[in-house]
Amino acid sequence: MTTTPELTPPTTPTTTTPTTPAAVDPAPTPPTTYLPHLDDDAPPPVPRRSLGRPSPDEQLTRWGPWLSSAALAWLVTQQLLPLAGVAWFVVSWFLLGLVVTAVTAAMHGGWIEVKDRVAAAVVTGGALSVGVALVSTVGFVLLRGWEPLTHLNFLTDDMSGVGPKDAFDRGGIAHAVVGSLIQLGIGLAITLPLGIGTAVFMTEVGGRFARLVRTIVEAMTALPSIVAGLFVYTVFIIMLGQPRSGLAAGLAIAVMMLPIIARAADVVLRVVPGGLREASLALGASRWRTVWHVVLPTARPGLATAVILGSARGVGETSPVLITSGAAAFLVTDPVGGAMNSLPLFIYSNVRSGEEQAIDRAFGAASVLLVLVLLLFVVARLLARPPRTKARGRPRVSLRPRRRGPRNGAPADAHPSTQPLDQPESQDPR
């Protein structure tokens, strides 16, 4: 602090009533706050250095190197060396940027400063490249899948009688979408009760047996999805002699999802505060009622997230359905009525066909699958939000009492009548 503000001693007009009886007269001066004012003789205040945001000087040392290295990289790759192309430019821009950053940092500070600056640049660069990879994945799929999606029949038609080279105004993926949803439904119908029931068993009942179950379930999350598919294929199709069908694919998805959902639900139930359970039990509720009315409602957003993320994983997994469902080109709604297509399988078989038109169809289907997963994901996010950000219609609770005067029809100048209450009347009798 360069200047010390001199506090003017407040003249303490009110609040403490003077002891002289003359001060008891009506209309005492209301309490007042005085702002401290600076001493007139003090030297003018020096502008303080802002610690919060970087100064222009620092901004320049941060961004300048990247500008200069961009120019340098262009010069080196495009003009001097035979390294034409965007990839070389970006790589050399990054490397040269690191060098120039290190040099500028060395002009200011020592080795420690250089390390700090370069590390910050490397970390940011790594995160940026991951972001670019994600954006390029989503963008590439949506961009190439856009053309088939512009034809409405792509979403309402199936592929029966449509060749791989036919134009986009014939055929569609309705059969694959319906198949995916049916298979996911079968999978969920099995995993939802079993997965959440197991989680309840592991957290609420407990015991040695529950620990065994937890160990096995955690171990089975390591099961590769293709092995889950092969298991159902061997048991259901080879040993029991059933045809490939949507039911088999649903079972394979269920075997794959069950450990995932059970484990995620177990984690969610474990963080329900023990105090809630104890309070419910102390009020005389049975354990069953405690689980049903206290534990599960408390954990509901988390459980929903676990289930939805598990189904996003299940609907996008290709390898189990590749083995178990078989591919039909037409709409099948009967889960036991023979081969049934699904979105991942449709994408896979179309890409494998190598036909340009079919690959574009596969991209259209991949866009639909991506949007489906995205929707599931957004729903999971909305459900998982903490409840305080969700409460909107609830009345605001404020610490200050609301002015009730105008609403009750009372005149606004009813307030002065309450004024004496604020005064320290208790001292009056003295």
Place this chain on the structure above:
Amino acid sequence: MTTLPSYDAAAGQDMGRDMGRDMGQDVRPRRISRKATGADAVFEHSARAVGASVLVITGGVGLFLGWQAYPTLSRYGFGFFTESAWNPESDVVGIAAVLTGTISIAFVAMVFAFPLSLLTALFISEYAPERAKATLVAMVDLMAAVPSIVYGLWGYLLVMPHAGDLAVWLQKNLGWLPVFDVRGADPDAAVVDASRYVSSSFCAGIAVAMMVLPMACAVMRQVFSQTPQGEKEAALALGATRWGMITSVVLPFGRGGIIGGTMLGLGRALGETIAVVLIISPTFEVKPNLTEIGSNSVSALIAGRFGEANAAQLSALLAAGFVLFLITLVVNTLASVVVNRSRSGAGTDA
């Protein structure tokens, strides 16, 4: 409550019956007992039944795989692990090639995924502005939810040509390393035979890395975010730069998370199927040449061969799947042990 029934302390043990008699009403407190009664018993037993059925289903898968794999393993013995060819017709079956292929693809994936996930986790937990953090975390979660076939398409049609160019450059400059050597192709030729450089473990590894990355990143970020704030502030107050604070506090604290997250990702990378099947062209050969065309993995073998398999071949495939499952099981178990240990705060020593 207005009135309480009075009873002496001595009768307290028999509280339930006494109270019922005194009040003369139907309301009687339930008996206090460790054994569940009534609805509780039903609840407990049905929960136990659900747990047991899940145990049977999930454990059954593992036992079934082992049971089905046993004839193959006993027939071929240790040769199952050293034979690289897969010709069930001539009774020569082994997983040496597919196993090394699986490991090399997972290795490439981890070479890409480990540094990128570590940097991304550090960026999100230490460098990103406070407002953007929630969005970035959601982006990483979204990345984990993207179906693997989408990453397969990305790797197959967008990345693979560029990865081939990179492989040519690597052989030109680092070709003396067997890893980057591509047999039967000359990188200095006027027209490079580009088809020798694609469909390799290298290309498949890049696509698998995209699947592994968000998983590893999520674990690392979670452990980093549990770093004690006081220790971070203490380091800054002692004059450390941000990077000094990270190396002295965040990384030592999160060491378990870094190792565990990487191993969890490795477990996923070993079992990944569809992206690998799309990208590689299958060969059965044990080779160190990562960028050369041709590779294989256990899951790709299963996906390619299950259709025409008879009972004996199916048993061999199940044996291969069982070995893969055991490997991922060991990796995942080690990972969860490491992560759980780090959470107990034992990893705070520098």
